[in-house]
Amino acid sequence: MAKMIKLVSGDGAEFEVEEEVAFQSKIIKDIVADADDVIPLPTVSSKVLIQVIEYCRKHAAVNSFPLSPSSSAAAAASSSSSISYSKPVSDPALRAWDNEFVKLNNSSLFDIVIAANYLDIEELVDLVLETVADRIKGKQAQEIRRQFNIENDFTPEEEEALRRENSWAFQNN
Amino acid sequence: MADPAAADDDDTVLASFLESEILSAGLEQEDTSEVRPAKRVRSDEGSSREASQIGTGTFSKMPPELFHYIFKFLSSEDLITCALVCKYMSFAASDESLWRHLYCMRWGLGCSKGMLRQCAWKKLYIQRDQEDMNEFVRNTPSEFKEYYIQMQAAKRSQAPRPSQVDDRALDRTVAEQVSMWKKSRGLTDEAANGHICSGNTCSYSQIGDVFICERTGCVHVCVDNCREAVFDAVSGFMVCTISGQCFDRLLDPGDESETLQNDQDQQAAAAAEEPEPFWGSGRFARYYMLGYNCADEKELEDAWQFLP
Numbered sequence: 001m002a003k004m005i006k007l008v009s010g011d012g013a014e015f016e017v018e019e020e021v022a023f024q025s026k027i028i029k030d031i032v033a034d035a036d037d038v039i040p041l042p043t044v045s046s047k048v049l050i051q052v053i054e055y056c057r058k059h060a061a062v063n064s065f066p067l068s069p070s071s072s073a074a075a076a077a078s079s080s081s082s083i084s085y086s087k088p089v090s091d092p093a094l095r096a097w098d099n100e101f102v103k104l105n106n107s108s109l110f111d112i113v114i115a116a117n118y119l120d121i122e123e124l125v126d127l128v129l130e131t132v133a134d135r136i137k138g139k140q141a142q143e144i145r146r147q148f149n150i151e152n153d154f155t156p157e158e159e160e161a162l163r164r165e166n167s168w169a170f171q172n173n
Numbered sequence: 174m175a176d177p178a179a180a181d182d183d184d185t186v187l188a189s190f191l192e193s194e195i196l197s198a199g200l201e202q203e204d205t206s207e208v209r210p211a212k213r214v215r216s217d218e219g220s221s222r223e224a225s226q227i228g229t230g231t232f233s234k235m236p237p238e239l240f241h242y243i244f245k246f247l248s249s250e251d252l253i254t255c256a257l258v259c260k261y262m263s264f265a266a267s268d269e270s271l272w273r274h275l276y277c278m279r280w281g282l283g284c285s286k287g288m289l290r291q292c293a294w295k296k297l298y299i300q301r302d303q304e305d306m307n308e309f310v311r312n313t314p315s316e317f318k319e320y321y322i323q324m325q326a327a328k329r330s331q332a333p334r335p336s337q338v339d340d341r342a343l344d345r346t347v348a349e350q351v352s353m354w355k356k357s358r359g360l361t362d363e364a365a366n367g368h369i370c371s372g373n374t375c376s377y378s379q380i381g382d383v384f385i386c387e388r389t390g391c392v393h394v395c396v397d398n399c400r401e402a403v404f405d406a407v408s409g410f411m412v413c414t415i416s417g418q419c420f421d422r423l424l425d426p427g428d429e430s431e432t433l434q435n436d437q438d439q440q441a442a443a444a445a446e447e448p449e450p451f452w453g454s455g456r457f458a459r460y461y462m463l464g465y466n467c468a469d470e471k472e473l474e475d476a477w478q479f480l481p
Contacts, residue, residue, distance in 0.1 A: 133246035149230035
């Protein structure tokens with residue numbers, strides 16, 4: 001019988017999860033080591049916690065049962081070298097799942113990454129931040145502002161000065 | 174440049190420009206290995222260039238360290254664009270550690286380790302990019318100019334791959350990593366006695382171009398024409414038994430004469446001598462291959478200078 005850990009969200013909802021799922025979070029792993037099975041997470045809302053648990057459940061399953069050749073190769077590779085170069089997930093099915101998982105609006109994504117950062121779930125943090133970076137890449141400044149609802153707090157003069165200062169990047173000489 | 178009607182604004186523009194110069198000078202002096210949103214007090218009445226946290230929009234809930242992490246995934250072009258978005262991003266996108274990473278990714282670790290934290294990396298990057306561009310424009314025939322300019326511009330939009338985002342790997346040379354790997358396995362840096370490493374008998378761990386025998390820690394560096402490569406008749410390639418890398422057999426005559434020369438050299442040399450490095454073997458083969466690779470007499474003349 002798998003050991004269960006109880007997580008309590010900021011708005012008081014309780015979630016029971018298997019130990020290995022909860023242990024995707026390093027913080028929780030440490031807390032539980034001190035023999036505490038009920039873990040209050042006041043800064044994490046239920047909505048976000050549900051999503052985080054979903055991620056952890058999926059990744060715990062993959063990490064503990066490396067039956068597919070690609071994931072067992074990944075496991076072998078990561079165990080034989082203590083210097084892990086890459087954090088990205090090598091199993092293509094899992095990557096596809098991850099890509100679906102992050103199809104959320106920016107606000108939700110940010111909530112998730114903040115929670116994941118708080119809970120110290122490295123892979124989830126990386127995943128979300130990379131996704132956000134992809135949403136920034138190749139865009140113009142105005143598009144970025146629109147996408148993330150950012151106010152342009154430069155005065156026109158400042159903006160002009162900045163453009164001139166950075167015109168090297170757009171020069172074709 | 175300046176619109177005559179905006180002549181009055183010239184001073185303001187100049188002031189802003191100077192302000193930005195001073196700001197970037199200030200950034201150079203700090204160790205900005207982590208983002209520390211400035212707590213400097215700026216007394217000018219114009220708006221200050223820094224903000225302790227991005228004030229508006231979705232990003233407002235994002236803590237600075239995560240923000241910084243997002244920028245690690247961006248190319249130099251994207252960083253510049255971000256610098257135009259708002260004041261906080263402008264500050265965050267100028268962080269020297271980001272530019273250090275991009276610089277090293279594009280041109281390698283030029284500085285010695287001691288200088289790593291002290292250079293003004295953003296300025297360096299911009300400068301070198303400009304130098305490269307000038308170089309290209311000066312040296313290429315006019316029909317290729319456009320092409321080279323585009324190639325150069327493309328380099329600015331190269332973003333770090335996810336596996337390169339980890340800064341810890343950047344600061345260590347491969348040699349150090351190999352050492353660390355060995356230590357983690359309880360192996361020393363000395364070669365193990367009596368163990369003959371071979372692609373067929375040992376398993377290897379890979380760090381970059383270096384393959385480490387997992388039993389003894391013997392190191393094989395797999396570069397062009399590595400010694401462990403054997404000819405595979407089926408594919409027609411030289412295949413390294415350790416890394417599995419395939420090398421083209423470039424010149425059949427050249428290879429043959431090199432192999433012959435190798436055999437002769439090895440027979441001539443005493444068994445106690447160390448195997449000669451590539452340049453030391455097959456003198457005739459080297460000249461042959463060099464001649465084959467040179468476009469004309471002049472190039473050949475020049476290349477000969479470098480041969481012992």
